[in-house]
Amino acid sequence: MWKINEDFSFVKQGIQFVLLSMILLIAIGLGSDKFYGIFGENNYVTIHLMMEMLITVVTMSISIQTWLITPYILSNRVLYVGALFLTISLLEMAHALSYKGMPFFITESTPYASTWFYMFCRLLLSIGFIIIFFIKEKEIKSIYRWFIYSLPFLIITGCFVVIYAPTPILPPLLIESEGPTVLKNTLQYIAVAIHLVIMVLLLKNFKKAPKIVFLLFGSSIYLIMSDFLYTIYQDVYDIKNFIGHIFELGASYLLFRAIYFSSIEKPFQQLIDTQKHLEKSREKMHFMAYHNEITNLPNERFLMETLKKDLYISKSQKAILAIGIERITAIKTSLGSTYADQMIGLIAQRLKNILPEKHLLCMLREDYFVVYIDEVSNTHQLKQLSQQLQVAMEESFQIQHFSLNSQLNIGIALFPTDSSREEELIRFALYAMHEAQKTPTRLRFYESSISKETTERLLLENDLHDALANQELFLEYQPQLDLRTGQIKSVEALVRWQHPKKGWISPGVFIPIAEESGLIIPIGQWILETACQQVKRWEAAGLPPIKVAVNLSLGQLFQQNSVEIIQNVLEKTQLKPKYLQLEITESMTINIDHMTTILHKLKALGVTIAVDDFGTGYSSLSYLKDFPIDCLKIDRSFVQKIQSNSTDKALVDMILSMAKHLQLKVVAEGIEEIEQLSYLVASQCDTIQGFLLSKPVSPRTFQENYVTLHNDAKYILDSISASKVQGERTLQT
CATH class of the missing domain: 3.30.70.270 (Reverse transcriptase/Diguanylate cyclase domain)
Structure with missing residues (x-):
């Protein structure tokens, strides 16, 4: 808002500036002879005195204003400007008092002293401004203003000594009835040249302080106009002399406005703007305190x-x-x-x-x-x-x-x-x-019954936040038996939670909590890294290469850098990708396009991919041809009723047949009885896992009982083969 008002004031002041200049220049253009002595010869001394008094008042106001603000601003430039205008105001007073026609001032009033006081004033203004412009602004101590403000009195004293010397030291600048001398005009044009340089410098800094530059630029134009008129007038009665004083007064006023704006008006307006900004900030803070920042709804x-x-x-x-x-x-x-x-x-x-x-x-x-x-x-x-x-x-x-x-x-x-x-x-x-x-x-x-259940669940979620840091989570591994070779070549990593107060917490309880709260992301990464490290430890202990199967959650898969995370884990643990199997659930396959992209990237790493709990999901089987899947895991709910439920038996047969045609491996979970295993062996299932072979065990137990597990598996498979042979013989008999 302030910027708009500032720009509008530029336009308004610019129009006033142009109109005044045009009126004065038209007055000259219509013929200066017609206006010669228009105010009456006896009144020109009074008119000149009034003009000089106004100029002195303006320049002295600038000096006083800067004197008063320096204790608060403490800028060397501001102090130098004040001292400069104090000098100019003193020279203007001396010029007015020594003007021809004024009462006795030191000596009889003559154009000699008056014009030299003016010329010192004019040159000092241009030279002083350009020097101050190039001085680097810095903070100074308040006590220095007494010293700086004493310099104008030394300068005016020096001017008096030179001008009122018993024998004239300086040549005259004005000859009566002839007008300004060549020297006066030359000095005047030097002042003009310096001000032209100042105007160029001002334009280069317009964007930094547009209004201040605008006022200073207008002041420079008025000064140049007055300089021009002072070089062509004949005597004090010439209208050009009067209009030159008007331009000089206008230049002083614009200088006063520029300094007033920069030192008082602008800081004051900035203070007002700051207060408005604080009020808006308070309103905004109040709104933020009572509203949600995402939706702007009440909080x-x-x-x-x-x-x-x-x-x-x-x-x-x-x-x-x-x-x-x-x-x-x-x-x-x-x-x-x-x-x-x-x-x-x-x-x-x-x-x-x-x-x-x-x-x-x-x-x-x-x-x-x-x-x-x-x-x-x-x-x-x-x-x-x-x-x-x-x-x-x-x-x-x-x-x-x-x-x-x-x-x-x-x-x-x-x-x-x-x-x-x-x-x-x-x-x-x-x-x-x-x-x-x-x-x-x-x-x-x-309902009142909800409170207890929900409270326990929330408390459990709170405890789960610290479970990983407190090393309450650990992994167990369930062996998987390759039915074709009779060897244990793979295991599934299963997370467990031993609560310090509540004891063992079922994965069926805390895994859903982890997924809803987002904790499944850090927990899943820990499981992945821990499982890969364990495989390398078994290898170092002398066990043959073991493939580990790790479940991935939907949250892990949808991480933007999920592929990079898995790749980093493999590199960190130095596990070959072929010994890692990533398991996804069938329900994850709803967003086929996104999943296809991710799984192909994972497949490119060299890992294998399995669909866990196959047959329990609700998505289309079309993903089997789109996804780079290596293995299907038959859910335990089908296997457990394979002997008694014809529907489950048919589903298992269908899955095995489909996998065979799609060239996919099949892992059957939840094998607890020999009859179940016998049926799967006869159906040419690839791999099984379940309590019949081994329950999930600790890494150390698996390592120590690796040979025993093989012997037990061999015994079971041999007994199945023997039963099969015995059955065939019975049929033949």
Whole structure:
């Protein structure tokens, strides 16, 4: 705003400057003879005195102004400018007092003394300005202003000594009835030349201080005009002399405006602007304190203050809807905060488009919203509204080249039915929101039984944050038996958690928590690196090369640098890529385009890729031809009922047949009975793992029992072969 006003003042002052100059120059152009002595010969001394008094007042004002501000600004340039204009004001007074026609001043008034005082003044102004321009600005002590301001009196004293010497030292500058001498005109033009240089320097610095340069530039033009008129006038009665004084007065005024603006007006305006900026900053800080920076929605502080004011006005039923965003944490940890923030913003916009204006929509933390409804007629109304919000999320969110989907988990707490306290009401709605993800509708009203389960889950999530740092997590390895060779050539790495107080925590409990909270990213990387290091340790201990299978989470795969991370782990542990198998779940294959790109990059590293829990997912089998897959793992749920359930048996046969035609390896999980193993051997399954062979064991146990495991496996396979031979003989008999 200040910049616009400043530019507007330039235009206004520029127009005034041009109009005044044109009027004065027209007056000269119409004929100076017509205006010769127009004010009356007896009045010219008075008119000249008035003009000089005005010039002296302006120059003295500049000097006083700079004297007063130097204790606060402490700039050497400002101090020199003040001293310069003090000198000029003293010379102007001497010029006025010694002007022809004035009373006796030291000697009888003559053009000699008056013109020399003027010429000293004029030359000092130009030379002083250009010297100050090239002086490097620096801070000085306030005490120096007394010394600097004493110099003008020394200079004026020197001028008096030279001009009023008993014998004239200087030649005359003005001859009566003839006008200015060549010397006066030469000195005048020297002053003009110096000012032209000053004008060029000013233009080069226009962008730094446009208004100050504008005023100084106008002052220079006025001074040059006055110099020109002072070189062509004949005597004091010539109109050119009078107009020259007007230009000189105008130049002094513009100089005063420039210095006033730079030293007082501009700092004052900057102070006002600073105050306005502070006010806006306070408003912005207040807004930021009560609003979420991603969505600009009211935040938790705003919600709490609103509830404290509005919740108890009446006993009518009110509701808090806690809305959780499915997979937002995984998106943030895998794709980055930029994608997650954009998605949150788009979700917030969809919610605002559906919710009535009377409902308060707030953004709490980073992954859930809260809606406050201050009047609820019945719960059916809340269900309908929740379903509308969920339906709005069915359309994908297009963020750059990703098409992302999300669902809403909605928990509802009622006032005063569930609680009559605002903090408790929000907490209960959040509890219900966490439980809602377990229901098909993803909608749950708060019940008292939820509190205990949710509290335990939240406490467990809090403990999981420290589990990795406290070395509470460890890996066990379940051997995998190659049925064709009878050798154990691979293992699956399985993470375990030994809680310091709660004991052993099932992976089925803490893995979902890790995935929802985003902790699966650091935990997954630790599992990968630890498993690769263990394979190298076994190799160093004399075991044959072992391939290790490691499960990858969706969050790990969607990390922008997931391929680089795996490559770095292989390089760090010096494990050959062929001894690492990465396992993905079938449910990860929904986004085929993105997964195809990532898996091909991983395949290029030399690792093998397996689909875990095959047959339990819900995506199209078309990914089998698009993905660079090496192995299918048959889920234990099919294998365990292979003897009793014809459907499961048919599915296993189908998977084995399909894998054979696609040239894929098959690993059957959960083998616990010899009959199951016998069937898989007969069906030409490649590899098995399960309790029949070995439960997951520690690295040390696996190393120490490696030979025993082989002997046990050989015994089992031999017994199956013997049973098969015996059966064939029985049939023949």
